[in-house]
Amino acid sequence: MATMQKMPQSSLGAGSSNYGTCKGCEVIVPDQFPAGLRVLVVDDDTTCLRIIEQMLRRCLYNVTTCSQATAALKLLRDKKGCFDVVLSDVHMPDMDGFKLLERVGLEMDLPVIMMSADGRTSAVMRGIRHGACDYLIKPIREEELKNIWQHVVRKKWNESKEHENSGSLEDSDQNKRGSEDIDYSSSVNEVTEGVLKSQKKRRDSREDEVGEIETDDPSSSKKPRVVWSVELHQQFVTAVNQLGIDKAVPKRILELMNVPGLTRENVASHLQKFRLYLKRLSGVAQQPGGIPNSFCGPVDSNLKLGSLGRFDIQALAASGQIPPQTLAVLQAELLGRPAGSLVMPTMDQPALLQASLQGPKCLSVDHGVAFGQPLMKCQPGMSKQFPQSVMPADDINSGFGAWPSNNLGMKGASGSLAGLSTQNSSAVMNILQQQQQPQQQPILSEPGRSINVQPSCLVVPSRSATNFPSGNNPASINQASNYNRSAITDYSLLSPQSSNSSLDVAPMLDRDPKTTGVPSGYSAPNSISSPASSGSANVDNVSNRQVQNSNIPFTASRPLTGLTPNASDIQTSYGPRSGDMLDQGPLRDLGFVGKGTSIPSRFAVVDPELPVANLSSERFYGENSGNRVKLEPNLDFVENDKVSAPVMQQFSPNDLMSVFSE
Amino acid sequence: MRDIRRSGRRDSTRGERKYGLFQVISPSRSAKTGLPLWLLGLGVDRLRTDMSRLLALLFHQGVLDEQFLQLQQLQDESCPNFVSEVINIYFHESEKLLRNLRGLLSDREFSDYKKMGIHLNQFMGSSSSIGAKRVRNVCVAFRAASEQNNRAGCLRALELLEHEYCYLKNKLHEFFQIEQQRVLAAGVRYPIQN
Numbered sequence: 001m002a003t004m005q006k007m008p009q010s011s012l013g014a015g016s017s018n019y020g021t022c023k024g025c026e027v028i029v030p031d032q033f034p035a036g037l038r039v040l041v042v043d044d045d046t047t048c049l050r051i052i053e054q055m056l057r058r059c060l061y062n063v064t065t066c067s068q069a070t071a072a073l074k075l076l077r078d079k080k081g082c083f084d085v086v087l088s089d090v091h092m093p094d095m096d097g098f099k100l101l102e103r104v105g106l107e108m109d110l111p112v113i114m115m116s117a118d119g120r121t122s123a124v125m126r127g128i129r130h131g132a133c134d135y136l137i138k139p140i141r142e143e144e145l146k147n148i149w150q151h152v153v154r155k156k157w158n159e160s161k162e163h164e165n166s167g168s169l170e171d172s173d174q175n176k177r178g179s180e181d182i183d184y185s186s187s188v189n190e191v192t193e194g195v196l197k198s199q200k201k202r203r204d205s206r207e208d209e210v211g212e213i214e215t216d217d218p219s220s221s222k223k224p225r226v227v228w229s230v231e232l233h234q235q236f237v238t239a240v241n242q243l244g245i246d247k248a249v250p251k252r253i254l255e256l257m258n259v260p261g262l263t264r265e266n267v268a269s270h271l272q273k274f275r276l277y278l279k280r281l282s283g284v285a286q287q288p289g290g291i292p293n294s295f296c297g298p299v300d301s302n303l304k305l306g307s308l309g310r311f312d313i314q315a316l317a318a319s320g321q322i323p324p325q326t327l328a329v330l331q332a333e334l335l336g337r338p339a340g341s342l343v344m345p346t347m348d349q350p351a352l353l354q355a356s357l358q359g360p361k362c363l364s365v366d367h368g369v370a371f372g373q374p375l376m377k378c379q380p381g382m383s384k385q386f387p388q389s390v391m392p393a394d395d396i397n398s399g400f401g402a403w404p405s406n407n408l409g410m411k412g413a414s415g416s417l418a419g420l421s422t423q424n425s426s427a428v429m430n431i432l433q434q435q436q437q438p439q440q441q442p443i444l445s446e447p448g449r450s451i452n453v454q455p456s457c458l459v460v461p462s463r464s465a466t467n468f469p470s471g472n473n474p475a476s477i478n479q480a481s482n483y484n485r486s487a488i489t490d491y492s493l494l495s496p497q498s499s500n501s502s503l504d505v506a507p508m509l510d511r512d513p514k515t516t517g518v519p520s521g522y523s524a525p526n527s528i529s530s531p532a533s534s535g536s537a538n539v540d541n542v543s544n545r546q547v548q549n550s551n552i553p554f555t556a557s558r559p560l561t562g563l564t565p566n567a568s569d570i571q572t573s574y575g576p577r578s579g580d581m582l583d584q585g586p587l588r589d590l591g592f593v594g595k596g597t598s599i600p601s602r603f604a605v606v607d608p609e610l611p612v613a614n615l616s617s618e619r620f621y622g623e624n625s626g627n628r629v630k631l632e633p634n635l636d637f638v639e640n641d642k643v644s645a646p647v648m649q650q651f652s653p654n655d656l657m658s659v660f661s662e
Numbered sequence: 663m664r665d666i667r668r669s670g671r672r673d674s675t676r677g678e679r680k681y682g683l684f685q686v687i688s689p690s691r692s693a694k695t696g697l698p699l700w701l702l703g704l705g706v707d708r709l710r711t712d713m714s715r716l717l718a719l720l721f722h723q724g725v726l727d728e729q730f731l732q733l734q735q736l737q738d739e740s741c742p743n744f745v746s747e748v749i750n751i752y753f754h755e756s757e758k759l760l761r762n763l764r765g766l767l768s769d770r771e772f773s774d775y776k777k778m779g780i781h782l783n784q785f786m787g788s789s790s791s792i793g794a795k796r797v798r799n800v801c802v803a804f805r806a807a808s809e810q811n812n813r814a815g816c817l818r819a820l821e822l823l824e825h826e827y828c829y830l831k832n833k834l835h836e837f838f839q840i841e842q843q844r845v846l847a848a849g850v851r852y853p854i855q856n
């Protein structure tokens with residue numbers, strides 16, 4: 001029967017004419033499709049971002065741009081069901097594109113298309129192995145972008161077919177449920193419903209499509225499919241662990257999970273993804289050497305482990321989300337690293353913990369690991385807390401604003417999440433205890449030690465744990481190089497306020513590049529100067545100069561536009577970028593805070609490339625290259641005026657003068 | 663006189679009957695008449711020719727490729743300054759990248775080729791996206807050298823890269839200058855002579 005349904009999905013109007021007559025396998029593609037396809041583009045390269053955005057607009061797609069992967073993830077999580085496809089660059093500073101791909105695949109189940117300038121077969125192969133729907137090589141042409149809708153449709157069709165096989169009983173359920181606006185989070189039937197509805201909506205209400213974005217009602221799940229929430233995934237993982245990864249069959253997992261409304265097919269598809277994910281991690285996590293092998297310290301008791309874990313977990317909890325994948329990642333990496341197996345001995349954790357105690361001495365940072373590698377490669381061998389802490393740091397960055405205050409004040413850690421964390425911990429412990437311990441311990445301890453010392457992760461974890469709220473660590477600070485000392489000491493002295501204030505800036509920046517993508521991004525720089533003022537002088541000057549310098553290119557380009565100044569366009573296109581850089585500015589300096597203070601700040605600065613990591617590592621070892629390199633980005637902004645000035649001079653004086661001369 | 667009448671006729675064919683004088687940028691004079699270009703209807707066409715000639719030269723030299731044309735096609739009424747906007751972003755980003763690369767390589771104990779590879783990757787991506795073919799090719803060679811951990815090769819490649827980039831930047835500046843003149847010239851209101 002025809003029913004008018006108010007779809008929670010964004011940008012789709014209501015109304016479906018012949019919903020009742022459509023069964024699961026038929027999906028009608030409306031004429032106007034794929035116009036209005038909602039695309040999220042993530043690329044740290046502003047040039048490409050702008051070009052692709054324009055190309056997509058020309059394809060009549062609904063484009064949102066993002067220059068940071070963490071912000072993109074946050075956006076995707078906040079607005080579930082608001083996007084149809086994600087385009088992501090492979091190499092990004094804050095998060096590897098493939099990691100983003102996996103997260104999106106597991107959490108939101110959207111098609112992700114990778115882009116890269118690297119078109120070599122090996123790179124493309126890597127993309128395929130990670131499960132990318134497609135791999136585009138830069139320079140990207142408009143024709144290629146016109147075709148991305150096929151991935152959306154294909155994915156939806158495959159899913160609907162998959163759930164079609166669940167039986168005819170559910171078809172009637174579909175019809176009944178279609179008329180109700182219910183919480184879709186646990187029923188598989190809505191997947192098919194969603195497919196049908198979205199297609200029909202597109203066809204029936206094309207005019208309402210574009211521009212109608214529903215941002216209200218975030219509590220109910222907008223996408224009518226199984227949402228693998230943290231709790232659900234946790235139950236899944238627990239079940240899998242109980243059965244053993246090899247013996248985990250969907251039916252038994254389903255029984256163990258005991259979740260009403262979940263079908264075997266849901267579990268099966270999720271299990272498939274999970275397995276692929278683990279496989280990829282274990283294959284990918286084979287790291288070459290370069291990691292110091294000395295291992296120090298006796299084995300700590302689990303008690304200490306637990307207490308530290310709680311701290312970290314609270315830190316995680318405060319971020320607002322503990323992606324279930326962190327567990328998977330944690331497990332897979334811990335397990336995958338030493339011997340390619342999926343399990344790691346428990347002994348490693350205390351050992352690694354001890355290693356971390358030696359933090360300052362062991363800062364033999366693996367450059368190869370610190371740079372250009374996803375964090376997960378650094379983590380195998382780390383105690384469970386640390387990977388847990390570090391891995392989701394990318395996610396934590398997204399929940400950045402709320403997080404530091406929580407941690408610094410030791411407040412706001414949601415009880416449920418903390419409970420969940422302990423649940424996670426126990427699950428991990430289960431897995432870890434399943435394996436043989438002694439043989440693997442020495443192997444694991446080696447990477448663990450060095451990795452624990454990664455500056456980005458932690459400097460003196462045990463000490464930081466104990467000093468959690470206040471977090472002044474003179475030892476680590478003293479080791480700072482001259483160059484950064486002032487920044488560090490500034491931060492450590494002001495740590496609660498400065499980190500709070502500077503960190504408060506971050507959410508603005510994080511958020512800005514995202515939704516509208518452009519105009520709001522530009523407003524961020526101006527607002528930075530005030531909050532950042534309480535921070536160190538370094539950061540202040542840099543930020544302020546960033547703000548001012550970012551203005552200069554804009555004015556420089558105005559003469560170019562001549563009669564029709566489109567400063568707003570230019571500015572906005574710069575928005576994400578300057579916001580991005582400014583974001584990184586205070587974040588980088590916050591890394592100093594992290595050194596001396598609490599784990600939260602450490603999280604704040606986690607990047608795989610980790611300019612801060614490099615800085616801190618360099619700091620400890622007194623290498624100059626890192627400092628020079630890392631501080632350059634800050635200086636970049638300072639020199640902006642020099643760069644753009646020639647442009648300005650080139651255009652405006654000539655033009656203006658010639659107008660009035662002769 | 664004849665020329666002015668000619669230009670007057672040209673004005674009437676274009677339907678421009680407004681009074682008022684707007685000076686165009688450079689007081690370039692026609693060789694034959696000695697009058698400033700803006701007074702003649704040749705201004706816009708000449709500038710357009712100049713632009714085409716410059717582009718043709720750059721294409722011939724391999725400095726630009728058809729991706730640049732795609733960029734131009736993306737410019738439309740909703741985004742009238744798209745090309746210059748993107749190119750400016752590209753300059754801004756590229757100079758940052760070049761500085762980073764220079765900084766990395768000037769350190770004698772430099773060993774982080776991976777980081778350099780990442781910078782290079784971004785440079786390659788943005789250069790190829792705007793159609794800067796030669797710059798991109800140098801990046802490819804640079805990347806090869808960096809993957810072999812060949813510091814000397816990287817230094818040479820960086821110098822070449824900086825050279826190519828400067829050349830590209832100068833040429834594109836020139837291009838935009840002519841473009842701007844053309845825009846202004848197109849808006850010129852010619853005085854009607856009887």
